[in-house]
Amino acid sequence: MRRQGAVLAVLFFFMVYLVVPGQIMAAAVEEKILIYDEAKLLTPEEFDELNTMANEYGAKRETDIIIITSKNGENVDVQDMTEAFYDEHAPGYDKSHGNAVILTMDMRNRDVYLAGFYKAEQYLDNGRIDKIRGKITSDLSSGDYKQAFEKYIKTSYKYMGFKPGVNPDNILFNIWFQLGGALAIGGIVVGMMVYRSGGRVTVNRQTYEDASNSGILDRQDQYIRTTVTKHKIEKSSGSSSSGGGGGVTGGGHSHSGSRGKF
Amino acid sequence: MNVIEYKCPNCGSGMVFDSETGTLSCHSCGRKDNIEQIPDPLGQQAFSADEVQEYHCTSCGSVIIVEAETTATVCSFCESAVVLGDRLSGSLAPGLVIPFSISKEKAMKAFRKWCKNGLLTPSGFMTADRIKGITGMYIPFWLYELHNKVEAYGHATKVRAYTKGDYRYTETQHFDIYRKLQLNYLRVPIDSSEKMNDKLMDKLEPFPYDLLKSFRTPYLAGYVAEKYSYTDTEMLPRAKDKIREYIESAISSAVSGYSTVNFTNKEIDTRVKNVDYCLLPVWVVHYDYNRLEYTFAMNGQTGKVVGKPPISKAKVAAWFAGISSLSFLSLKIISWMMGGGFL
Numbered sequence: 001m002r003r004q005g006a007v008l009a010v011l012f013f014f015m016v017y018l019v020v021p022g023q024i025m026a027a028a029v030e031e032k033i034l035i036y037d038e039a040k041l042l043t044p045e046e047f048d049e050l051n052t053m054a055n056e057y058g059a060k061r062e063t064d065i066i067i068i069t070s071k072n073g074e075n076v077d078v079q080d081m082t083e084a085f086y087d088e089h090a091p092g093y094d095k096s097h098g099n100a101v102i103l104t105m106d107m108r109n110r111d112v113y114l115a116g117f118y119k120a121e122q123y124l125d126n127g128r129i130d131k132i133r134g135k136i137t138s139d140l141s142s143g144d145y146k147q148a149f150e151k152y153i154k155t156s157y158k159y160m161g162f163k164p165g166v167n168p169d170n171i172l173f174n175i176w177f178q179l180g181g182a183l184a185i186g187g188i189v190v191g192m193m194v195y196r197s198g199g200r201v202t203v204n205r206q207t208y209e210d211a212s213n214s215g216i217l218d219r220q221d222q223y224i225r226t227t228v229t230k231h232k233i234e235k236s237s238g239s240s241s242s243g244g245g246g247g248v249t250g251g252g253h254s255h256s257g258s259r260g261k262f
Numbered sequence: 263m264n265v266i267e268y269k270c271p272n273c274g275s276g277m278v279f280d281s282e283t284g285t286l287s288c289h290s291c292g293r294k295d296n297i298e299q300i301p302d303p304l305g306q307q308a309f310s311a312d313e314v315q316e317y318h319c320t321s322c323g324s325v326i327i328v329e330a331e332t333t334a335t336v337c338s339f340c341e342s343a344v345v346l347g348d349r350l351s352g353s354l355a356p357g358l359v360i361p362f363s364i365s366k367e368k369a370m371k372a373f374r375k376w377c378k379n380g381l382l383t384p385s386g387f388m389t390a391d392r393i394k395g396i397t398g399m400y401i402p403f404w405l406y407e408l409h410n411k412v413e414a415y416g417h418a419t420k421v422r423a424y425t426k427g428d429y430r431y432t433e434t435q436h437f438d439i440y441r442k443l444q445l446n447y448l449r450v451p452i453d454s455s456e457k458m459n460d461k462l463m464d465k466l467e468p469f470p471y472d473l474l475k476s477f478r479t480p481y482l483a484g485y486v487a488e489k490y491s492y493t494d495t496e497m498l499p500r501a502k503d504k505i506r507e508y509i510e511s512a513i514s515s516a517v518s519g520y521s522t523v524n525f526t527n528k529e530i531d532t533r534v535k536n537v538d539y540c541l542l543p544v545w546v547v548h549y550d551y552n553r554l555e556y557t558f559a560m561n562g563q564t565g566k567v568v569g570k571p572p573i574s575k576a577k578v579a580a581w582f583a584g585i586s587s588l589s590f591l592s593l594k595i596i597s598w599m600m601g602g603g604f605l
């Protein structure tokens with residue numbers, strides 16, 4: 001019994017360890033500037049907070065999570081702006097022109113563009129990066145920039161934790177689903193054990209049936225009518241304002257992408 | 263004379279039914295009589311039809327203290343087996359019996375083993391040394407033969423889905439269905455003892471009917487037996503209730519190949535073809551734990567044990583935590599294998 005208890009305790013702590021997010025071990029390395037807030041959408045406090053967050057989360061995925069806001073005085077296309085930024089600033093966590101994901105806000109045309117380079121191109125493909133844009137668009141539209149950027153950083157971090165090609169929003173990957181499912185399984189199994197502890201009924205309808213004198217005497221299956229309903233198939237390509245996807249920068253750096261209005 | 267006793271023709275000691283050999287045997291001299299070949303004293307004696315208030319042991323003469331339902335017991339003074347003949351004759355005469363094949367020693371052993379196997383019972387309970395009493399009891403059952411004519415009417419659909427162009431079509435075919443079934447059930451057992459918990463008795467099934475024997479009083483020698491508290495007519499609703507779920511499942515299995523089936527009307531005509539009054543063997547175990555008394559029952563033929571044991575909250579919690587943790591770990595591993603990162 002004592003040994004059994006010890007095993008259970010280990011399992012329990014293991015479970016707790018898995019549930020508590022591993023954010024506590026934040027490293028105190030020097031921060032780089034990852035937010036270029038030319039359009040002044042953020043207060044200095046918000047800027048500091050988000051920049052720290054982008055550094056922390058980016059480091060775990062070995063990717064620079066970058067935000068650019070622009071008043072776009074020269075009226076450049078938002079995708080060109082993003083590609084030009086990548087070519088000129090040469091960002092990247094691992095090396096210059098390395099792994100990076102960039103969120104570009106064109107405040108003049110209210111265009112938004114997201115691009116993933118190298119590791120981020122692979123892990124944040126057009127489909128995933130489209131989903132990220134979908135999650136932040138409503139916050140951007142209502143001017144809740146800080147919250148939108150926070151979501152962008154966290155979701156990019158989260159999605160990069162899944163192997164390329166799988167659906168990151170699969171319910172099986174959700175820790176609360178996993179926890180709830182595990183507790184439900186435990187409850188059902190133990191409930192069955194309690195229920196069955198008093199013995200159970202082991203007879204069924206065959207036990208007392210006189211098989212030689214029982215059976216179907218007559219059957220009728222009368223067809224009456226057929227009804228048909230039809231539904232238009234929704235195109236799964238998602239939001240209407242999106243277009244383009246990825247591309248290649250002037251400097252020859254391929255990237256994934258998603259653009260839209262806000 | 264309403265009390266039957268079994269005296270050994272050789273030595274005069276009391277004889278009892280022996281579950282090992284299935285004979286009436288004498289513990290003093292070892293004589294064993296085949297029950298089916300010896301004359302049953304019940305047939306030889308005449309019993310007064312009046313309700314008898316008091317029974318006297320023919321061996322020692324003392325008053326036998328019995329309850330109103332008791333038909334067989336053991337004299338509490340001299341331990342001779344006594345059978346109350348007037349409570350087993352006339353309309354009270356059982357037709358069939360399944361004798362015990364599990365002896366008291368075997369029953370105790372089996373019960374101890376069952377206690378040890380309880381995964382949720384408190385550890386103190388598992389010692390099984392608190393058995394207060396174990397009694398071999400013949401419980402009165404009615405065995406019903408019920409013939410059912412069943413007619414069921416309903417509505418069924420077959421659903422097919424396909425896509426054409428930009429549209430998804432769902433095609434539903436509707437049918438009126440009708441089924442006529444004959445369902446005969448043989449020897450559906452319903453316990454007619456007031457004392458025994460019905461649910462407990464239901465779980466003791468099945469009893470091996472191939473071991474049914476014509477009733478003879480020597481089978482009761484040395485055991486406790488009861489007469490029925492309720493007549494077969496009184497218990498018929500319970501019998502119908504019991505076969506109701508069998509009929510329902512037979513109806514459902516008579517319809518196949520549809521996406522949905524809905525019965526609108528079911529007509530069930532049940533006829534009672536035959537009822538047998540039967541005594542079935544049950545070991546009843548009384549057990550003390552934490553000042554509460556628990557009752558367990560064991561099928562006297564198959565050894566199946568039923569009854570609610572005490573449940574240890576600590577063990578329930580431990581199992582719950584263990585199973586949940588393992589499930590969580592498994593889900594984590596599955597999601598990790600699917601490409602979803604471990605943390």
Ligand SMILES: [Zn+2]
Pocket residue numbers: 270271272273274275288289290291292293
């Ligand atoms: Zn003898």
Ligand SMILES: [Zn+2]
Pocket residue numbers: 319320321322323324337338339340341342
């Ligand atoms: Zn006596």
